[in-house]
Amino acid sequence: MPANWQLEAARPEQREEILTVARSAVLFSAEEVATVEELIDEYIARGPQASGYYFLSGVIDGRVAGFACYGPRALTSGTYDLFWMAVDQSMQGRGLGKALSARTLEEVRALGGRLLVAETSGKADYEPTRKFYEADGWTREAIIADFYAPGDAMAIYIKRL
Amino acid sequence: MPANWQLEAARPEQREEILTVARSAVLFSAEEVATVEELIDEYIARGPQASGYYFLSGVIDGRVAGFACYGPRALTSGTYDLFWMAVDQSMQGRGLGKALSARTLEEVRALGGRLLVAETSGKADYEPTRKFYEADGWTREAIIADFYAPGDAMAIYIKRL
Numbered sequence: 001m002p003a004n005w006q007l008e009a010a011r012p013e014q015r016e017e018i019l020t021v022a023r024s025a026v027l028f029s030a031e032e033v034a035t036v037e038e039l040i041d042e043y044i045a046r047g048p049q050a051s052g053y054y055f056l057s058g059v060i061d062g063r064v065a066g067f068a069c070y071g072p073r074a075l076t077s078g079t080y081d082l083f084w085m086a087v088d089q090s091m092q093g094r095g096l097g098k099a100l101s102a103r104t105l106e107e108v109r110a111l112g113g114r115l116l117v118a119e120t121s122g123k124a125d126y127e128p129t130r131k132f133y134e135a136d137g138w139t140r141e142a143i144i145a146d147f148y149a150p151g152d153a154m155a156i157y158i159k160r161l
Numbered sequence: 162m163p164a165n166w167q168l169e170a171a172r173p174e175q176r177e178e179i180l181t182v183a184r185s186a187v188l189f190s191a192e193e194v195a196t197v198e199e200l201i202d203e204y205i206a207r208g209p210q211a212s213g214y215y216f217l218s219g220v221i222d223g224r225v226a227g228f229a230c231y232g233p234r235a236l237t238s239g240t241y242d243l244f245w246m247a248v249d250q251s252m253q254g255r256g257l258g259k260a261l262s263a264r265t266l267e268e269v270r271a272l273g274g275r276l277l278v279a280e281t282s283g284k285a286d287y288e289p290t291r292k293f294y295e296a297d298g299w300t301r302e303a304i305i306a307d308f309y310a311p312g313d314a315m316a317i318y319i320k321r322l
Contacts, residue, residue: 031236032236035236074196076308076309076310078310079309114307114311115308117305142302142303144302144303144317146275146276148236148240149238150238150275156303158305
């Protein structure tokens, strides 16, 4: 990892920078950005264990350039969801997504996790996202047509730890 | 449907009878029963629209003999989860599960739903549950090994409306 990069548990003062990254992600709808905001507020107010939401910041030159949000899936033993992952558009293509994914896996393993799940859209404009997961060693377990909306399938990727 | 059967939106005074059915379901863990309790308390306190949890009671001779709980999946347009469905052991084999499933579909359609999702266990003792879904016209979209716990897969069934 380059010397000017830092991956760390998100700090409360990074809230705005994280939301800026989420807003800059052209694929995130307003509703999705609002969900990220809800989760980070829970994370800041109650902490990761009580809220069930963990945030990782990917910092480049002192600024948040990407983030990941993950947490345990209810009613499972050792399965975690990667709820959100995003990299600022101007910082894409440098491997920050891969670094965030790898660190998330490490953290989930440290929490006793066995399985990480990422659900994403089957739409054409999400093809780079799906290619990212495939290149990053995730296994596609299902595609459910018209899941998010008519014409918008859900693809389920998993990684076993 | 037999004349002594009634399917209806659950009433607050049925709370205990619904939880008795959940507790009598040998396949429900204590944690799962506690989740049903949380959801029904939300349903009673805030109503189905605000809570996102709808409960249907299946009443035989004036007593709750089974129930279904469903609600919209966040961040989708028209996809609903069938969170829980259970029939009292002494009332099984009479078609009440099928009737609850059919009524849930009708209600979801009336709410504008297009797709209903039921996630269930891949364990051997859930084979009757999986056979029920298959006989009831659901499509199995995925089985993810070791999802709920080591040796306990998740099977995803869907029904399109």
